[in-house]
Amino acid sequence: xxxxxxxxxxxxxxxVLVAGAFVVxxxxxxxxxxAAHQRVRVAxxxxxxxxxxxxxxxxxPSTTERPDAQAWVLAPALVVAMAAAVVAAVPLSPGIxxxxxxxxxxxxxxxxxxxxxxxxxxxWSANSPMPLTGGYRFVALALSYEMPLALVLIAAALPAExxxxxxxxxxxxxxxxxxxxxxxxxxxxxxxxxxxTWGPLNMADGADxxxxxxxxxxxxxxxxxxxxxxxxxxxxxxxGAAVFLGGWQGPLLPGWLWMAVKTLVLVAVLTxxxxxxxxxxxxxxxxxxxxxxxPVALVDVFVSGALAL
Amino acid sequence: xxxxxxxAASADVPVFPVVGIGGRTAARSLxxxxxxxxxxxxxxxxxxxxxxxPTRSLLxxxxxxxxxxxxxxxxxxxxxxxxxxxxxxxxxxxxEVLPVGDASALRRVFTELVNGARASxxxxxxxxxxxxxxxxxxxxxxxxxxxxxxxxxxxxVGRAPDPDGLQLDQLPLQVxxxxxPFPPGLVLHLEVQGDVVRHASLGENPFTRWPGxxxxxxxxxxxxxxxxxxxxxxxxxxxxxxxxxxxxxxxALRLHGLCSPARRLAALAERIAPGDxxxxxxxxxxxxxxxxxxxxxxxxxxxxxxxxxxxxxxVARSTGVPEDARLSDPAYRPLGFEPxxxxxxxxxxxxxxxxDEAAQALxxxxxxxxxxxxxxxxxxxxxxxxxxxxxxxxxxxxxxLPELLVDQEWGDALTIVTSLDLDVEEAAHEVPAEASx
Numbered sequence: 001x002x003x004x005x006x007x008x009x010x011x012x013x014x015x016v017l018v019a020g021a022f023v024v025x026x027x028x029x030x031x032x033x034x035a036a037h038q039r040v041r042v043a044x045x046x047x048x049x050x051x052x053x054x055x056x057x058x059x060x061p062s063t064t065e066r067p068d069a070q071a072w073v074l075a076p077a078l079v080v081a082m083a084a085a086v087v088a089a090v091p092l093s094p095g096i097x098x099x100x101x102x103x104x105x106x107x108x109x110x111x112x113x114x115x116x117x118x119x120x121x122x123x124w125s126a127n128s129p130m131p132l133t134g135g136y137r138f139v140a141l142a143l144s145y146e147m148p149l150a151l152v153l154i155a156a157a158l159p160a161e162x163x164x165x166x167x168x169x170x171x172x173x174x175x176x177x178x179x180x181x182x183x184x185x186x187x188x189x190x191x192x193x194x195x196x197t198w199g200p201l202n203m204a205d206g207a208d209x210x211x212x213x214x215x216x217x218x219x220x221x222x223x224x225x226x227x228x229x230x231x232x233x234x235x236x237x238x239x240g241a242a243v244f245l246g247g248w249q250g251p252l253l254p255g256w257l258w259m260a261v262k263t264l265v266l267v268a269v270l271t272x273x274x275x276x277x278x279x280x281x282x283x284x285x286x287x288x289x290x291x292x293x294x295p296v297a298l299v300d301v302f303v304s305g306a307l308a309l
Numbered sequence: 310x311x312x313x314x315x316x317a318a319s320a321d322v323p324v325f326p327v328v329g330i331g332g333r334t335a336a337r338s339l340x341x342x343x344x345x346x347x348x349x350x351x352x353x354x355x356x357x358x359x360x361x362x363p364t365r366s367l368l369x370x371x372x373x374x375x376x377x378x379x380x381x382x383x384x385x386x387x388x389x390x391x392x393x394x395x396x397x398x399x400x401x402x403x404x405e406v407l408p409v410g411d412a413s414a415l416r417r418v419f420t421e422l423v424n425g426a427r428a429s430x431x432x433x434x435x436x437x438x439x440x441x442x443x444x445x446x447x448x449x450x451x452x453x454x455x456x457x458x459x460x461x462x463x464x465x466v467g468r469a470p471d472p473d474g475l476q477l478d479q480l481p482l483q484v485x486x487x488x489x490p491f492p493p494g495l496v497l498h499l500e501v502q503g504d505v506v507r508h509a510s511l512g513e514n515p516f517t518r519w520p521g522x523x524x525x526x527x528x529x530x531x532x533x534x535x536x537x538x539x540x541x542x543x544x545x546x547x548x549x550x551x552x553x554x555x556x557x558x559x560x561a562l563r564l565h566g567l568c569s570p571a572r573r574l575a576a577l578a579e580r581i582a583p584g585d586x587x588x589x590x591x592x593x594x595x596x597x598x599x600x601x602x603x604x605x606x607x608x609x610x611x612x613x614x615x616x617x618x619x620x621x622x623x624v625a626r627s628t629g630v631p632e633d634a635r636l637s638d639p640a641y642r643p644l645g646f647e648p649x650x651x652x653x654x655x656x657x658x659x660x661x662x663x664x665d666e667a668a669q670a671l672x673x674x675x676x677x678x679x680x681x682x683x684x685x686x687x688x689x690x691x692x693x694x695x696x697x698x699x700x701x702x703x704x705x706x707x708x709x710l711p712e713l714l715v716d717q718e719w720g721d722a723l724t725i726v727t728s729l730d731l732d733v734e735e736a737a738h739e740v741p742a743e744a745s746x
Binding site: 036038053059199210217219278284 | 312313316317319349350353355380381423480482488490501503504562563564567568570572573576599601604719720721724
């Protein structure tokens with residue numbers, strides 16, 4: 001089967017995102033039980049996403065006074081599409097690549113940047129104060145996420161002398177980027193949390209806004225938004241596994257399985273942080289991003305560039 | 310029943326609690342019930358759970374919240390304390406009274422709704438304009454000027470200078486009395502620029518008792534109110550204090566995104582015993598070392614005891630003022646009680662103060678044994694001293710709240726509201742007059 005054919009590509013990317021979103025829910029709930037010192041009930045964990053999804057399917061979608069109805073529908077679709085574009089650009093093993101394009105890293109950076117539009121639209125569309133505030137928050141933070149993201153991805157591309165994700169994975173044959181560029185992965189995970197509006201950087205949908213951009217959403221609309229958020233988290237983990245953890249490379253197991261294991265590890269790290277670290281103050285994060293994260297990311301680029309010469 | 314319905318019926322029951330008179334304690338216990346999920350906003354709920362007795366001021370917001378549930382939806386009622394409120398609850402389409410704290414009854418109603426055995430509630434309010442506005446004003450937006458107006462009964466944004474001198478949109482906003490992250494009944498009239506609060510004032514207290522109304526209560530801090538006029542076991546008071554502070558800490562952790570540790574504290578609060586002092590000390594130490602919690606609370610909502618007129622109470626102690634009614638209470642003298650104080654007076658100091666006092670309360674409960682406290686002029690409640698004729702601690706704290714909120718970002722404003730541990734019903738309550746006898 002040629003994975004670059006449109007149908008196969010859509011099926012593969014869709015399967016990765018849906019299965020990944022399911023795993024995110026299960027792992028997140030497992031962390032929740034552990035952090036709450038409760039017994040981890042495996043059966044309930046596995047069945048939980050299906051149960052909650054079914055309830056949302058049965059719940060009527062809500063509406064508000066004069067919402068921007070088209071944008072409200074478009075927002076989760078846009079976010080899922082961006083996550084799909086990112087996953088498509090990442091080869092899952094030497095034989096499984098939907099669109100390992102020459103400029104893959106540029107595509108990934110651009111797609112992640114457009115997540116901002118989706119989150120903002122989701123907040124804007126409800127015509128309600130709390131969702132709108134959530135949307136504005138994400139816009140205020142977006143550049144603080146995107147600058148370090150772009151820099152660490154560029155740094156990862158330097159040893160490969162290519163912007164193709166497949167080439168970046170191949171360049172880690174002897175040593176993974178997480179070792180060669182120790183600053184890269186931590187920076188990437190921080191901004192990844194922000195892009196996925198997750199855990200301590202879930203400011204757009206935060207509890208202080210009674211759910212933020214989701215405060216007026218129910219039913220299928222809520223289900224699609226939750227799927228969209230988790231899709232971004234999956235996309236962040238897939239890219240992280242490929243760019244920093246050597247992608248499909250590893251002994252004994254088939255390449256796609258190594259990729260799945262490494263993605264799962266990053267999903268576990270990202271979701272685990274959500275149960276350990278409190279919500280960060282918006283202004284403080286912007287200061288930290290511009291005073292610490294971006295300069296550190298620049299150091300990462302300069303050092304990686306010098307080593308690549 | 311199809312596969313989807315069967316799966317949906319086995320999901321956690323999403324409940325949005327609306328708290329009336331005497332309902333706060335029962336509402337807090339919801340978080341510890343298995344198979345129940347307390348949601349932040351009504352859109353995510355299937356059941357609206359009325360806990361306690363509604364008041365006339367709460368009726369209209371109650372109906373509005375009901376209509377925000379998307380459906381299938383239903384209202385259930387946990388009646389707590391004294392009877393009453395039936396004539397107000399009758400305004401809702403259908404209400405089923407359930408036993409307080411019974412998760413299986415909530416599950417039964419939820420299952421019936423999901424599988425279609427019970428009809429979803431119709432709207433409680435008519436879908437009509439409450440105030441005429443269409444066609445009024447130069448742009449038909451319901452008011453004067455370009456941005457003035459009240460379409461759909463809500464004011465549009467105006468313009469006001471921000472601290473940099475720029476003219477920015479300023480949105481008038483009423484938040485409460487059923488805003489999830491707020492204490493039940495708190496109503497704030499705000500003007501916000503973006504997510505920065507520029508003006509804040511308190512709305513009417515919906516628990517205010519009018520002539521002819523039934524008495525208030527039972528209060529969450531009722532055991533302390535009762536102790537002003539009645540004998541009370543010291544261990545019981547201190548256990549209630551520890552439970553109160555742990556429940557508060559659970560709310561604070563939830564607000565700051567740590568929902569799982571919050572569940573742990575909420576569960577611990579329900580089964581707390583004097584022997585748990587060591588565990589609570591360990592938790593207090595662990596949370597006190599959290600850099601992320603410190604960063605979200607440090608420097609936020611600084612209270613100055615002089616300027617804000619707070620001479621006693623837990624908020625004052627978090628500023629370094631060692632005032633505590635237990636110091637002059639004969640029942641506490643043999644227990645070696647020394648007030649705990651923190652410095653700084655910010656939300657972080659208040660957080661650590663309450664956790665440390667929760668641990669101290671358990672130690673005192675263990676030491677107190679069967680010791681009884683005689684009625685006295687003042688009892689140290691979980692928020693401050695309760696004395697006949699004196700304003701309640703919550704009333705004092707509500708008074709300083711608007712000033713603390715001005716120029717705060719929304720997240721910080723919520724941190725401040727939570728950190729003060731407000732009880733709006735307590736603020737409307739009178740301390741028993743017999744205490745002065």
